[in-house]
Amino acid sequence: MRKLLFAFTYCFLTLSGIAYAQTTLSVSPNYIQGHPDSIYYNDTLQYTVYIKNTGSAVFNGDIIVSAGVDNGGSITTVANDSTLTLITNMAPNDSLPVTLNFPCKDSIGFGIGINTVVIWPATDIPGTQYGDSLRDSVYVIGFVGLPPSDPWYDRCGNISVNPNPAYTYSWLGMDHTCTPTYLRIRDLFGRLVKELDINERQFYVDDLPSGIYLIEAGWPSGHRTTLKLLKH
Structure with a gap:
């Protein structure tokens, strides 16, 4: 009976460890911003961000990193990066860099004035959790009614x-x-x-x-x- 109880306890702890050990993908707050706090309409925005495993388990798989514009209630996706593929043994606290480039124009969600850029990771690996995304404000310079050739x-x-x-x-x-x-x-x-x-x-x-x-x-x-x- 004592052996059976010990075996049950060991099995319970092992299964509990499996249940609570999980990967969590986040965007590190430390990033490289390839532009000043203001930019001309139709110019290209560039961000180099670090995707970090903030969970307690090793990550293996592919990561898609997306960028979008927060329009106040909805986010318009403006770029997707799929270069982080076939990742193996991404341990807790490990980070991987990725660079996103996208034009700053109204046809993809930007407007003249202050815009909020959001960057986040995603994966199709079951059980993966998501932590912090990145939010950054950029001021778009331009004058309504003037063409880009002005x-x-x-x-x-x-x-x-x-x-x-x-x-x-x-x-x-x-x-x-x-x-x-x-x-x-x-x-x-x-x-x-x-x-x-x-x-x-x-x-x-x-x-x-x-x-x-x-x-x-x-x-x-x-x-x-x-x-x-x-x-x-």
Whole structure:
């Protein structure tokens, strides 16, 4: 009787261990974002994320990583990556990188202004649980009514603004050889707020009310660059 009870207890514990040992796929909060916090309409967004096994069992199988736009109640899928195939021995706490690229345009769910990008993993392995997904906000720059061929959508090179958000002043960073013909600050309706000195990379914003502004740079080619600035 004692042997039978021992065998029953051992079997129960073993089966319990099998029942509670499971894989859980999550998106690590640490990721590489291949773009600034704002991007031009129709440009390409790129994310390199890490899919992590946050469960207690080894994972074997295929993983599909998807990206979508949260439209407030529904998510429109904009990209799927299936490069994580035939994975073997993905132990708990192991991570695998994957890169997703997708254009930023309204035909796949994006709109002008703030958009929420969601990235999540999926698999057809039975019993797999899912943990955290990734949510990121990106500001899409563009003007309603203007086609992508308009100068607003093209530029000589990249510019950056730091600090951003700004309280008193910001610096313009330029990683190209072009010299702008003018620098301006506009509001979100495109109205001119102030002209900036093209020879000065530091500009003051302490006289501006709190809100979102657009830094506009004009280039000798006639093209313009626009970058979002948040004034606290």
